[in-house]
Amino acid sequence: MVIPRLALLAASGLLLGAACPPDPAPDPAPAPPAAVSAHRTVSAWLPYWDQEGAYRDALRHASQLHTVSPFWYQAKSATRIDRHPGAGERRIVDGLHRAGIKVVPTVMETLRPGALAAIVTAPAKRAAHIRALSALARTRGYDGIDIDYETIAPTGTAKYRTVRAGYAAFMTGLCAALHAQHKQCIATVSPQTPATGRIWDYRAIGRAADRVRIMAYNLHWAGGPAGPLSGAGWYEEILRRATALIPRHKIEMALPAYGWNWRADGKGSAKHVTWKEAEALRRKTHARYRLDPVSKTPYFTYREGKVKRTVWYQDARGVAAHLPALRKYGVVNTGLWALNFEDPGLWKVLARG
Numbered sequence: 001m002v003i004p005r006l007a008l009l010a011a012s013g014l015l016l017g018a019a020c021p022p023d024p025a026p027d028p029a030p031a032p033p034a035a036v037s038a039h040r041t042v043s044a045w046l047p048y049w050d051q052e053g054a055y056r057d058a059l060r061h062a063s064q065l066h067t068v069s070p071f072w073y074q075a076k077s078a079t080r081i082d083r084h085p086g087a088g089e090r091r092i093v094d095g096l097h098r099a100g101i102k103v104v105p106t107v108m109e110t111l112r113p114g115a116l117a118a119i120v121t122a123p124a125k126r127a128a129h130i131r132a133l134s135a136l137a138r139t140r141g142y143d144g145i146d147i148d149y150e151t152i153a154p155t156g157t158a159k160y161r162t163v164r165a166g167y168a169a170f171m172t173g174l175c176a177a178l179h180a181q182h183k184q185c186i187a188t189v190s191p192q193t194p195a196t197g198r199i200w201d202y203r204a205i206g207r208a209a210d211r212v213r214i215m216a217y218n219l220h221w222a223g224g225p226a227g228p229l230s231g232a233g234w235y236e237e238i239l240r241r242a243t244a245l246i247p248r249h250k251i252e253m254a255l256p257a258y259g260w261n262w263r264a265d266g267k268g269s270a271k272h273v274t275w276k277e278a279e280a281l282r283r284k285t286h287a288r289y290r291l292d293p294v295s296k297t298p299y300f301t302y303r304e305g306k307v308k309r310t311v312w313y314q315d316a317r318g319v320a321a322h323l324p325a326l327r328k329y330g331v332v333n334t335g336l337w338a339l340n341f342e343d344p345g346l347w348k349v350l351a352r353g
Contacts, residue, residue, distance in 0.1 A: 027059055027095050040066035042350055043213070043252060044336035045106060046092075047071050048084040054339035055092050061347050062099035068339070069146045069186070075109040078125040079132050088140045102143040104184055107133065109149050116151050117159065121166035126173065134177045144184025146213070147171065152199050153190050160199055168204035175208040188213040188254070191238040206246030213335045214242060217256035217314075219295075222270040226262035226310045230255070230318075231295035235325040243329045253326055254335035257342035259313020264301070274341035278313040296321035316345030323353065 042064045046054040048071050058068050072087035086092075087105075096103050109116060119125045137145050155163045175185035187209040190197045206212050219234055220227030235253065242251055259278050260270035273281065282289065285302035292299060297318040301310045326332070334350060336342060 027056070039351060040064055041333050041353070042336060043067035043069065043104075043211075043333070045069045045071055045338040047338045047340075048086050050340050051086045051089070051092070055095065057340040057342075058096060058101065059099055062101055064347060064351060065099075065101050067102045067104050067143075067184075067186075068096050069104050069106045071108065071338070072105045073107040073136065075107055075111070075129070075132075075149070077111075077115075078119045078129040081107060081132055081136055090140065093140055093142070097141065102184065103141070104144040104146050104186055105136075105142060106146040106148050106188070107136070109151060111151055113151070116149055117155060117163045117166070120152070120170040121162055126166065126170050130170070130174045130177050133174055134181065137178055137181060137183045142183070144178055144186060144210070145174070146186040146188055147174065148188040150190070153197070155199050164199050164201050167199070168201040168208075171205050172208040175210070184210045186211045186213060188215060190215055191234075192241050193234075193237050202242060202245040206250055209250065211250050211252055211333070212242075212246050213252045213254045214238060215337070216253045217258075217337065220260070220312065222260055222272065225266060226260070226264070226270070226312060228292055228295035228297040228299070228312050229259060229314055230297060230322065232322045232325045233295075235322055236328070239325060239329040239331060243331065248330045249333075251331050252333040252335045253331055254337055255319055255322075256314045257336055257338060257346065259311055261309055261311045264308035264310055273311065273313060275313055275315055275343045276341065278311050279315075279343075281311065291317065291321075315343040316349045319346055320349045320352075323349070327353065 040063070044058065044065060046058060046068050058065055070087070070092065072084050074082045074084065076082050093103050119129050133145055152163055152167060171185075171187055178185040185208065187205045189200045189202070189205065189212060191214055192198065192200055192202055202212070216235060216238060217229045219230055239253070258272060258274050261273050261278075262270040281302070282300050287300035287302040290299055291297070297312060298315050299310060299312045301308060303309070326334070332353060
């Protein structure tokens with residue numbers, strides 16, 4: 001099962017209202033982009049709540065990154081788009097551009113149930129929303145827009161066909177408007193399997209967008225039983241359908257650099273942890289590192305007082321075990337959720353493809 005990323009953010013306490021980042025240190029020098037442009041197969045999201053650390057991480061790995069999507073904006077209505085803290089910071093936009101990285105900010109939403117469906121299924125509201133997003137794309141030298149709208153994902157059966165068609169029409173119209181400005185149009189979607197993700201019209205969205213980012217994580221999530229966030233077999237299931245509907249060169253499999261920390265007794269919701277936090281906790285508690293033989297993802301168990309806990313997460317070793325599934329389906333582009341969460345060894349793994 002996959003949950004919307006907005007729920008992940010809520011579980012982490014990372015929605016609007018986060019503190020602004022501290023004063024930055026001097027930027028690290030990125031690798032010269034011209035010499036390594038052929039190896040740029042990775043895009044990544046830049047979280048606003050760790051803006052400085054994520055920005056510096058992007059510069060360190062500029063030789064592999066073709067696009068960074070700062071998680072900067074939130075749609076509140078058809079005509080209103082709010083800013084997260086630090087949105088549009090000129091130093092970051094300019095610094096990424098100097099490193100040869102395109103800046104395509106993400107617009108997400110946490111609209112009340114039914115509100116997004118009402119926008120995308122009403123032609124006038126849909127057109128107004130496209131105008132608002134097109135206006136945003138023209139600011140601060142952005143190279144395009146990434147749309148990460150997830151509240152329609154659980155739309156009920158009675159309305160899902162109408163909403164599905166409306167969302168496809170919205171993305172088609174937005175991409176046409178962005179292309180008229182010579183801007184990129186990126187669609188972020190949930191994985192589609194026989195049982196999940198049917199709200200997304202992969203064929204129509206893949207035809208309209210420049211890239212389709214598939215959030216290939218949260219196979220197990222905070223509100224459910226403990227288990228891996230992803231798996232090679234699951235990736236094959238996702239890609240079997242995606243590559244039949246979307247041109248392979250447009251697909252980006254977005255990989256997790258985080259995990260969930262569950263109580264072993266199943267009580268309550270899991271805690272979100274980045275790879276860095278998970279590894280620090282594992283070392284602190286002297287827990288044994290384990291790699292699940294089925295999913296090929298790492299996990300460990302430890303005790304917090306009298307409570308046994310289990311942490312499932314992702315690291316470079318796990319990603320290396322999953323990449324053959326991407327190669328099998330001819331998908332070379334990956335995404336990362338999110339910068340400064342990850343195992344540093346991940347970059348060498350991604351460089352090898």
